[in-house]
Structure formats: structure tokens, C-alpha cells
Amino acid sequence: MNFLKRLFGIENTGEVTDENGNEIGKFMPKPETPVDEEFMHNFKKNGGKFLYCENENELRLNFSEILKENEWDHSEVYCSNESIRQDFKHTHLTFNKNLNACFFLSNCEFLISNTGAILVSSSQLGDKKLSDLPLNFIVIAKTSQLIKTIGEGLQKINKRHDRNLPTNITTIKTFDENKDSDFMNYGSTPKNLYLLLLEDL
Structure with a gap:
């Protein structure tokens, strides 16, 4: 059908096609x-900065580039995750839990695709509110943490932790201080956020 339409010069009248150019019925989803x-x-x-990493070496390289770009090479870092501290102990960073640190370094629970938000909990934040933490964030996540909705994320957290559910579950979804506020991001704390996404699938 597409071939005939092109041959006779019939214009496209809003037909939907897949990535191969095959026509899909207008009533098909x-x-x-x-x-x-x-x-x-x-x-x-949402204003986030994203760096894809194929492997651990690329992740370390991209992390170093973020530090250089922002002149954070010898900074204080708020980081409560011992595994992450060990991964970056070769740097000149000072790891502590000082709320006045230059940036917050952490992992996350899940990445929510339908909103572009990052789901975190007390496993990352402890008992702190997002507004208590530094403006600058570097979050390390894996491709296996990508999910569709926040509801799916909450179900997975519930399954994973059984009865010892983490508290302080929230999303980070505003990454630009100058972004116009609307109903969906009302009350959220903007963060200058870099996401290092490591391929693990």
C-alpha cells in the first residue's frame, strides 16, 4: 500500500508507521x-545530565571528567555508601557526611522512565530530606534499574525488603533551578544532577 501511494503521488493522510515504514492501522495502539x-x-x-558507561573503566573516566569540568577534584563529598567510597578511594576526594559538602554521591533505587525521575529512599538519604543535601548530585545507576512507573518501583522495593522496608522513599525529578515550576514539580527541590548509567544487562 505504501509503495502504491508513493507511485501515484497520494499524500500521507496521517497514517501511522512503525520504524521500518510499514503501515499500522489507525485504530492500532x-x-x-x-x-x-x-x-x-x-x-x-527535566534538566538532568546523563552519561552512559559501557563498563566500570568508562564509569571512572566519566566520573573524573565531571570532577574536572566542575573543579571538584579536591572537594568534600557527602557519601554514606561504603561500596561507592571504596570504588573512588583512588581520587583526592574527602568522603564524609557533611551537609555543606560540595556534592552528594550516591546510588539509587530505580530510574522511572515515564517521568524521568530517580527513586531514592533512606538507603541513600538516611534520615535527611532532599532539601538538606548539597545542591550538586552525582548518582550512579545500572541499566537493570530502569522501570516504567513509580508504582512498579514501590512493588519491587516491597518485594526486595520484605518487612524491613526503607523509609524516606521519594523521587528526584527537577534538575534545573531555572525550570518553570508547575503542578507536577511543586515543592520539589531542584538539584544539579549528573547520572552515570552503567550497562549491566
């Missing part, structure tokens, strides 16, 4: 965007 693409689109739209 549009193909769903993969969660990784959807997350990247929404995360960048």
Missing part, C-alpha cells in the same frame, strides 16, 4: 517506546 529511550528523553527534559 502506537508501538510503546522502550523504557531506556523514554527515561533518557524525560530525564533530559
